[in-house]
Amino acid sequence: MADVAARVSLAPAGTGHRLTTSGIVARTVVASLIAGAVLGLPLLTADFWDQAIGLAAIYAIIGLSVNIITGHAGQISLGHQAFVGIGAFVSAFLIGTIPQIGFTGVLMVAGAAGGAMALVLGLVALRIRGLYLALLTLAFGLMAETTLFNWRAFTGGGAGAPAPRPLALQTDQAFAYFCLATVAAVLFLDWRLVKTRAGRAIVSVRNDERVAATLGINVTGYKLLAFVLGGLVAGVAGSLFAHWNQFVQAADFGLEQALVWILMAVVGGLGSRAGVVIGSAFFALFPVLLDTFVASDVGTIRIPFTDVEFLAATLVPLLGALLLLLTITLYPGGIGQQLLPIRRWLAGGPFVEHGHRGTHVVEPGGPAGSPALAEPTVEIPAVGAALEVEGPVEGSSEPTTEIAVVGGVDA
């Protein structure tokens, strides 16, 4: 995920660029409009949309958990439904058997369950690398989905189990706000994480395992940490999902679902928190939007010149997959890459359109101030100062994910 994860820090330009009063006002207005739109939306809308907003927030949390494992640590997990699902089922199970534990207690235990599952998988699996890890997590997800989530005593088998909401969060609106608050909390924790020693170590493992190891970083340990944190966040998301839906069943945690979660994180832009949140929310809201616009009587579309009719909702995976392919081949930085000029502007820098990808996606091995970044600095010197490359960005040959590390396979 080398080029996808090429990241550029957004430190406000310290030198050479001073904001005018109107500039500050404009930025404050735009920032508060965005915040107001997100926070005020559930108030303005009816129940139906509150539900959709709650789901979007839950998807955002799932996307952020994928981002921790794949974006920060560079490990791929195609079995994310296992972590989300365990959170959901533990939640429903606890609420059903010991209701006095309370909603917060349930959330915490669900998160712990997701983390514990990631720990168990990580302990055995993390010595397996790159493509093989992807394979193993895929098999693990399928196993969890069919074996664990259909275990009758724990999950109610295929019939599922109820997961009632607490009294204070009965309405969809209250629940949507609770989910949004959780997104904020996860965003904050993730932001803090990458600033800590552990966070830097995790990112260095993604960039180059061997270099990280020579610097004395416990590679397997930090990979495991990222796995556990990702599992924990996914478990919390699963718990929220269970209570959002007020019901859990194995069918909600299928392979296709897990693949969509990876997809939305990649389309959002791995490594970019804002991008991942937007991408995830998009994938959650898109089916709802499509359903509403094409609603009721025109819900079925006919392919011209044929007898084939289909539901508008079936377009979702098609467009999702198309978006993924377009993102990967044209804009590897995802939505996060598209957002960059806006975020830079909000942070106090000038508005520079990125044009095409050459201007700001950091080229392989480019150190800070490499030719790849020099282009905008010709016109506006401040941007060069504002762009600080976080660590070496790996390029086409990515040692951490090369198969060569698994003994004997690579000839």
Place this chain on the structure above:
Amino acid sequence: MRFLIAGLFEGAVFGLLAVGLVLVYKGARVFNFAQGEFGTVAAFTVWALLGAGWPYPAAIVVGLLAAVVTGLIMERLVVRPLLDASRITLLVATVGFALFIIAITVLAAQPEPRSLQPLIGGEDRDILGAAVSPQRMVIALVLIGLAVALAWFFNRTNRGLAVLATSQDALATRAVGISVPGMSRFIWGFAALLGGIAGVLQAPIDIFYPGFMTRTSLVPAFTAAVLGGFTSLPGAFLGGELVGVVHSLGLHVLKDNWNVPGAGELTLFVLLLAVLLARPQGLLGKEA
């Protein structure tokens, strides 16, 4: 014993898919998560043509052609632009392509289970206690035939040797005058053909639906390829049979005796984990 036999016959399909996976891995160094979808495309094309009154052989030819075209499109639009990207990026792209094809088949044929008539009708035969349908025997025969044909192709023909050479060193291969993009097209087309054969043969065994090959056979096929060494074509055949047998035994022990849900998936996960931890180079993972 009868589970052993049933497993051997079941493993034939895994082997067929695994060979396609290995071929792509040899040529492009990537795990192709869309391999199963080549099979689905072929199966649905055959189903649609049979519904339109075509004879079976003609439908199969067109179905396989559809699979090959899908493979070529994928090579041109997804694989080629990502040649320089990291392997993980390419892997995610193959996942995306698989989802794309699933979405297309859902659009074209509705997400409902379908059934296809077998190539050869008739009663199940009893082979050492295991009931084996004629269709399964056809699959086993095709597998054996393909194994022989592929061994001959890769060891005795110029084109086969060129494919092997490309997978070993693309630059050196270009230096001696072999077109690397041409080889890439050939490899993806060929892998898609193998996937298509697997799909057309597997579909009549049970009901099929959009994404059925990915859902039921992709993980076993990958396990088979890993078990065989991922660069070895004989290994992929062998791995397919082994995975088939272990899968069948696991199903029997866990499901029939203890009624464990998802026994097949559980068995496969444990097998894959065991192979990756104990012998990541696989059984025959030496040749390139």
